[in-house]
Amino acid sequence: MTESTIKPPKKNLGPVKWMRTHLFSSWYNTLLTLVVGYLLVTSVGPLVSWVFLDATFQGSGPGDCVGEGACWLFVNQRLNFFIYGFYPDELQWRVDIMFALLALAFVPQFIEGFPGRKWLGIFGMTGLPIIGYVLIPGGILGLEEVESSKWGGLMLTLILAYIGILASLPIGILLAIGRRSDMPIIRGLCVVFIEVWRAVPLITVLFMASVMLPLFLPEGISFEKLVRALIGITLWQSAYMAEVIRGGLQAIPRGQYEAAGALGLGYWRKMGLVILPQALKLVIPGIVNTFISLFKDTTLVLIIGLFDILGAVQSTIADPAWQNVAIEGYVFVAFCFWVFCFGISRYSQNLERKLDTGHKT
Amino acid sequence: MKKQSIDSKSARPKPWYDPRVRALFFQVITLAVVFWAGWVLIDNTLSNMESRGISTGFGFLDETAGFGIIMHLVPFDATMSYGRTFWVGLTNTLLVSAMGVVAATIIGFLVGVARLSSNWLVAKIALVYIEVIRNIPLLLQIFFWYFAVLASLPAPRQSVEIGGAFFLNNRGLYLPGPVTQDGFGLVWGAVLVAIAAVFGLRNWAKKRQKASGQIFPTVKVSIAVLVLLPLVAFLMAGQPLEWDLPALKGFNFGGGISLIPELAALWVALSLYTASFIAEIVRSGILAVSKGQTEASKALGLPNGLTLRLIVIPQAMRVIIPPLTSQYLNLVKNSSLATAIGYPDLVSVFMGTTLNQTGQAVEVVAITMGVYLTISLLISLLMNVYNRAAEIKER
Numbered sequence: 242m243t244e245s246t247i248k249p250p251k252k253n254l255g256p257v258k259w260m261r262t263h264l265f266s267s268w269y270n271t272l273l274t275l276v277v278g279y280l281l282v283t284s285v286g287p288l289v290s291w292v293f294l295d296a297t298f299q300g301s302g303p304g305d306c307v308g309e310g311a312c313w314l315f316v317n318q319r320l321n322f323f324i325y326g327f328y329p330d331e332l333q334w335r336v337d338i339m340f341a342l343l344a345l346a347f348v349p350q351f352i353e354g355f356p357g358r359k360w361l362g363i364f365g366m367t368g369l370p371i372i373g374y375v376l377i378p379g380g381i382l383g384l385e386e387v388e389s390s391k392w393g394g395l396m397l398t399l400i401l402a403y404i405g406i407l408a409s410l411p412i413g414i415l416l417a418i419g420r421r422s423d424m425p426i427i428r429g430l431c432v433v434f435i436e437v438w439r440a441v442p443l444i445t446v447l448f449m450a451s452v453m454l455p456l457f458l459p460e461g462i463s464f465e466k467l468v469r470a471l472i473g474i475t476l477w478q479s480a481y482m483a484e485v486i487r488g489g490l491q492a493i494p495r496g497q498y499e500a501a502g503a504l505g506l507g508y509w510r511k512m513g514l515v516i517l518p519q520a521l522k523l524v525i526p527g528i529v530n531t532f533i534s535l536f537k538d539t540t541l542v543l544i545i546g547l548f549d550i551l552g553a554v555q556s557t558i559a560d561p562a563w564q565n566v567a568i569e570g571y572v573f574v575a576f577c578f579w580v581f582c583f584g585i586s587r588y589s590q591n592l593e594r595k596l597d598t599g600h601k602t
Numbered sequence: 603m604k605k606q607s608i609d610s611k612s613a614r615p616k617p618w619y620d621p622r623v624r625a626l627f628f629q630v631i632t633l634a635v636v637f638w639a640g641w642v643l644i645d646n647t648l649s650n651m652e653s654r655g656i657s658t659g660f661g662f663l664d665e666t667a668g669f670g671i672i673m674h675l676v677p678f679d680a681t682m683s684y685g686r687t688f689w690v691g692l693t694n695t696l697l698v699s700a701m702g703v704v705a706a707t708i709i710g711f712l713v714g715v716a717r718l719s720s721n722w723l724v725a726k727i728a729l730v731y732i733e734v735i736r737n738i739p740l741l742l743q744i745f746f747w748y749f750a751v752l753a754s755l756p757a758p759r760q761s762v763e764i765g766g767a768f769f770l771n772n773r774g775l776y777l778p779g780p781v782t783q784d785g786f787g788l789v790w791g792a793v794l795v796a797i798a799a800v801f802g803l804r805n806w807a808k809k810r811q812k813a814s815g816q817i818f819p820t821v822k823v824s825i826a827v828l829v830l831l832p833l834v835a836f837l838m839a840g841q842p843l844e845w846d847l848p849a850l851k852g853f854n855f856g857g858g859i860s861l862i863p864e865l866a867a868l869w870v871a872l873s874l875y876t877a878s879f880i881a882e883i884v885r886s887g888i889l890a891v892s893k894g895q896t897e898a899s900k901a902l903g904l905p906n907g908l909t910l911r912l913i914v915i916p917q918a919m920r921v922i923i924p925p926l927t928s929q930y931l932n933l934v935k936n937s938s939l940a941t942a943i944g945y946p947d948l949v950s951v952f953m954g955t956t957l958n959q960t961g962q963a964v965e966v967v968a969i970t971m972g973v974y975l976t977i978s979l980l981i982s983l984l985m986n987v988y989n990r991a992a993e994i995k996e997r
Contacts, residue, residue, distance in 0.1 A: 263722035270721045277723050426629040430636060440978035441971045442935035448953055449971075452963045456650045457643045537739040544942055551742055558749075567750040575738045575746075582737035 303562045315566040316573045323553050323573070326393015332385060335376045336396050342369055343399070351588050370407060373400075389467040393548035395577065397467075401474060401539040401549065406532050408475040413482025414521075418512060420483065421490055431483070438480035443541050446473045451545045470542050478535055485527040489520035522596065529589035533582050550574055647964060654961075662960045663688070669955055671946045673862050684956050691951035692973060698868055698947065699934045705873035706933060707926075710880025717885045728881065735878035741939055743875055748867035748943045758854050769848055775861040776848035783842035792835030799831070800824045817908075864945035868937065876933045880926060887922035888914070920992050927985045934977055948973060 248254075265271045295310025298317065306312035316323070325333050346365030349355040377400070380386035392400070419431035438446070450473030455463060464472070493516055501511040543552030554570040557563075617623045651658060663685035670680050675693040678686055716728040735743075753772060756762065761771040769776040807818035836843070848858030861869075891914050899913040941950035948970060957966040 266720060273721050274723050424625045424629050427632055437975060440975045442938040442974060444938045444949055445970055449967050453967055456647045459646050540739040540741045571742060571746045571750055574742055578739055579737045583733060
């Protein structure tokens with residue numbers, strides 16, 4: 242055996258080597274690993290048995306939750322309320338259709354090379370809201386009417402986030418263009434609008450929408466609470482959207498504006514055909530990120546008395562029949578939000594990497 | 603070649619094709635529409651308020667409030683005015699914001715550094731912390747801490763006790779409060795002298811280094827001066843400080859410093875939530891300093907500590923500070939979620955109770971929004987000043 246084929250010592254190979262460099266590289270790293278490892282082992286065990294091993298999943302009522310573990314039975318039995326709120330049982334198929342269409346339009350956006358995903362996306366931004374507008378409230382085409390006060394749960398959360406983002410996109414684009422305009426008055430108005438909305442917390446906006454909006458409107462005209470909340474959310478969100486889009490507009494080199502001008506395009510055609518398509522593509526990750534934060538912020542509507550998914554859970558955990566189900570309820574909602582937000586944020590990071598053409602200055 | 607005379611009149615476009623005329627025209631129209639919309643809104647509001655019997659103006663601020671507030675930093679009782687409730691709410695908002703900023707910064711920097719640790723386990727735990735916390739709505743986290751964790755703590759009589767000085771129960775957290783006695787002024791004096799001495803020392807060390815190239819261990823000596831001088835003064839003055847320990851009186855604790863559970867829950871949730879964002883900012887800031895900088899500094903012979911202090915941190919801070927301030931701003935705005943658990947902050951007290959009692963929606967909402975606008979403008983102003991000082995000086 243020649244010298245060159247002698248294997249390196251065992252401690253420089255495989256898992257041992259990995260552990261030596263990643264866990265025990267120095268005395269304080271060893272100490273840190275041991276302390277953290279101990280804490281992890283002692284806390285993960287009870288956690289797993291609380292969530293899975295000792296937990297109650299099936300049963301008929303509060304009496305079945307006797308074990309030490311989590312009472313998932315509570316979530317199981319109230320799931321209908323958490324998803325649909327007070328939406329009548331026999332009409333829930335309408336919401337289900339919307340869920341399915343929503344998934345059909347947006348899930349393919351995550352899958353590379355899915356046939357026709359561009360058209361599905363366009364459908365999700367245009368046709369879907371119209372179908373939803375007919376289907377969910379009803380009252381036309383022979384559909385039974387369901388008042389917006391009966392909507393709730395996950396369904397309401399999705400409605401708020403979806404309409405909030407959809408409505409704020411065009412307003413945000415206009416505001417961003419206005420802020421980059423050469424006309425001082427228009428620029429000033431846009432700056433004031435954007436900065437005022439961005440400076441105030443969403444709660445104050447929601448309060449304003451629910452107590453002040455009725456005062457602003459002429460007598461005889463009034464909006465439902467949900468619509469008022471949506472107006473507040475849209476105005477607030479469009480200011481954030483404008484700032485994201487402005488970032489994209491600023492990233493477009495001057496030459497593009499000049500080239501479009503040299504071709505004889507007017508202002509709106511220049512913006513619509515040359516600048517905005519490039520700018521919007523650049524800021525897709527930013528738009529997705531604002532969507533995530535809006536999605537989390539929709540929980541705030543429970544403060545003005547709308548039952549989104551957190552509101553639905555919050556109102557049921559106080560039920561005296563079930564004892565101490567607060568943690569189970571919160572964990573369930575947290576899990577719903579986490580899956581959604583984490584998934585989308587991963588997607589947006591992926592997109593950022595894909596769209597990064599290396600031309601960033 | 604034919605000479606072409608350019609008539610200045612024919613070169614000028616017709617007025618409706620002149621960009622300047624068009625710009626003026628559009629701006630006048632926009633302004634007119636905005637003023638018209640504003641006038642309609644104000645007119646509607648006034649007539650609506652008249653028909654509902656709501657008076658306008660800020661006179662209500664002098665009326666007696668008639669309700670109590672569970673926590674106030676400025677003296678307050680139910681006989682005081684609505685204007686006073688504004689100050690109570692504002693100070694409570696500023697208190698929880700300041701506490702949150704401090705805690706979030708500390709946790710955020712620790713987690714951000716841990717995220718880059720060479721220790722795999724520590725780095726992964728930091729990653730899990732960040733990804734879990736920032737993808738869950740803040741309001742849910744506040745509810746979790748308030749309704750699930752703090753509410754399940756024992757009653758005052760069965761408090762969790764640490765060394766007879768710290769008590770934790772479902773009414774809040776109780777800490778010993780320092781009570782300064784006569785002669786504590788000497789300690790404050792010593793602190794001032796120590797700070798002055800540290801500044802003098804820094805100047806002297808800088809001059810010496812410029813003249814002789816010798817490095818003086820400024821940081822270590824400064825810390826020693828800052829700790830030792832007040833300590834000596836404290837001992838010389840005969841230890842003029844007593845601790846007021848919390849003790850069970852009747853059904854609840856009295857004495858010491860108490861942290862109501864609403865404040866504790868809000869503080870914990872705000873700090874942990876904001877820290878997860880700060881951690882990512884810190885991480886990207888540190889990664890933004892290229893390895894060449896560290897290597898160059900080592901090549902110049904700077905020791906590790908100085909490399910960090912003079913080369914890495916100043917450059918990382920340039921990247922970290924702008925998004926960090928916007929996180930601070932978010933924290934101040936998010937502190938308004940206090941209203942969901944009843945911590946008496948500005949939104950909860952002023953926009954909640956005061957608005958409901960007086961019905962002065964327009965005035966109250968305007969004042970509240972004005973406060974947040976002011977805070978936000980102040981922070982962005984400071985931000986711009988800092989940015990100008992820290993930006994790369996290009997010549």
